[in-house]
Amino acid sequence: MEKVMINLITFGVPVLLLYTIKFLSHETDIYLTLAMIYNHFGGRGVIAISLLLGLISNIFSKAAIEHLLLKFCQKRSQFMPEQKLIEKIDRLPISTDLKIKFKWSFLHQDFSWRSNFKILIPWAFILAAISATLLTFTGYLGQLHYLLEMTSHFKLQYLVVGLCTLFFFLLTRRQKWAIVSLICLVINLGEIVPWYLPQGGNNSAIASQIRILQSNVLWNNKNYPQVISLVKEEKPDIAVFLEVSKIWMKELTALKDSFPYSFTNQDSTDMGTAIYSKIPLENPAIQNLGGGRKTLVTDLKVKGQIVTLVASHLSIPTSKASFYLRNKQLVELTDFVKEIKHPIVALGDWNITMWSPFYKRFVQKTALKNARYGFGILPSWPTTFPLLSIPIDQSLLSPEIKVVNIHTGRKVGSDHLPVIQDLAIPAS
CATH class of the missing domain: 3.60.10.10 (Endonuclease/exonuclease/phosphatase)
Known part of the structure; x- marks a missing residue:
């Protein structure tokens, strides 16, 4: 089940973003929107951006679905005996790895505010990394709409966010998210560093x-x-x-x-x-x-x-x-x-x-x-x-x-x- 949901999000996010650009640029045909993006970035640029969006969507979808399913099971655990809940998890149409994670979480569960806070911190950094990376790319589409152009002005802020999130993901050993932050960091460094060179x-x-x-x-x-x-x-x-x-x-x-x-x-x-x-x-x-x-x-x-x-x-x-x-x-x-x-x-x-x-x-x-x-x-x-x-x-x-x-x-x-x-x- 989670694989189907992951694939839907992985392919759905780039498509949703494409239709958002189509709406903002007031184009009537999706092919004209693709042509405009091609004119801005070229063929290799479009492929690179598509792969990056797919990577971010895939990483995000895995983490999001796992988190949502875990929260759902935690809610059910308040009204269901532990053994019965574990049996129910075994019957869920999800992967064996995810079942093991769920069982472990219930055997060591902690519903205190400190536990919830620990869960929120990584998600805050993940959201910041995704936002900074996406806004970095939308700035290059500024000719299509004034809202997109407004995202082009904050390169220094995106650079700082990319640097902070990269350190966090390296310390917490979240390698996939570290790659996303690194991409954000490198692109914005390329925009800012030349202004300081003699x-x-x-x-x-x-x-x-x-x-x-x-x-x-x-x-x-x-x-x-x-x-x-x-x-x-x-x-x-x-x-x-x-x-x-x-x-x-x-x-x-x-x-x-x-x-x-x-x-x-x-x-x-x-x-x-x-x-x-x-x-x-x-x-x-x-x-x-x-x-x-x-x-x-x-x-x-x-x-x-x-x-x-x-x-x-x-x-x-x-x-x-x-x-x-x-x-x-x-x-x-x-x-x-x-x-x-x-x-x-x-x-x-x-x-x-x-x-x-x-x-x-x-x-x-x-x-x-x-x-x-x-x-x-x-x-x-x-x-x-x-x-x-x-x-x-x-x-x-x-x-x-x-x-x-x-x-x-x-x-x-x-x-x-x-x-x-x-x-x-x-x-x-």
Whole structure:
């Protein structure tokens, strides 16, 4: 009996997941869904994922069925003599190994809360390992649905879960589950480790070095002095502020003594963007890229070299409508950036991480590089839940611009951490 149930779950889970993807992607034909998955992962990738899902389902089904049957027999033992229950177990259509396990459990049974707690601990780790591994894979299908794309952003968290569960399964000698955790660990290590590896040197002649500070100040944050104080401590040449309310716009005028040049735009009462600079801002322009909040564009002349600064605050992809809006903004930002002839610094709160397929498509088409490379992933949001923190405040640069340093600043009352970067600008 348990073999039939195990086989049903082993084959049923991948099929259920496939139909879930079909539903989320709004495809009418299951073959079109398979074609989309094939386009994302290729033939070998599809085979590997299918085998992995089958392995996880098989391991899970064996453990789950055994646990459920054991619980059922334990309930019956409360109303049935031990000898009669053992005779009943002998008549069950299950394997001999499972019968022996059941009999042993009743001869040594302990229904105390401590015993139940011991049973729950392994199951908690098993559930965590399965969840982290599945979410690791669903993130690569982010182009199909906004919920799938949201699972692509938490690679660091999946890595930590994979590491913790791997140690637990090794200590408790659960080899099959250790393999699942190891797969989760290796895949996410491959996504995170490259961000910490030193980057190759830039052979361009350096004209000057500038420091840029960017901060989403949060429209209802009232810690104005903290932001002003941070700017004075970090001493940037350019400060870019996002989610600037009308009150914030007024408070930021305190920076005009140190930053004689400014360029601002107010999209609404609560949303705006402000650029303060010690370097003259040339050709300032407001671009409506894809709708929603406007993008500020301006040129900086750094010892004869013109650098174009692009400051954007993209939509938050928490619904289908805002998901499509953000992706449309990224597409139009891609086309806009490709037309710029000077070195570029494109930054802001993009509400996307480096692991999203939409981010990867942007980088591929624009050939810009992320300022984080070689310095770590630097999570910046949300400050209110550090364990879930992810890097959504981005800075993308032309390859000829060298990153001397980049780091996150201290908390200033916002749900975002400021990001400060030192850039070496090439000679003209």
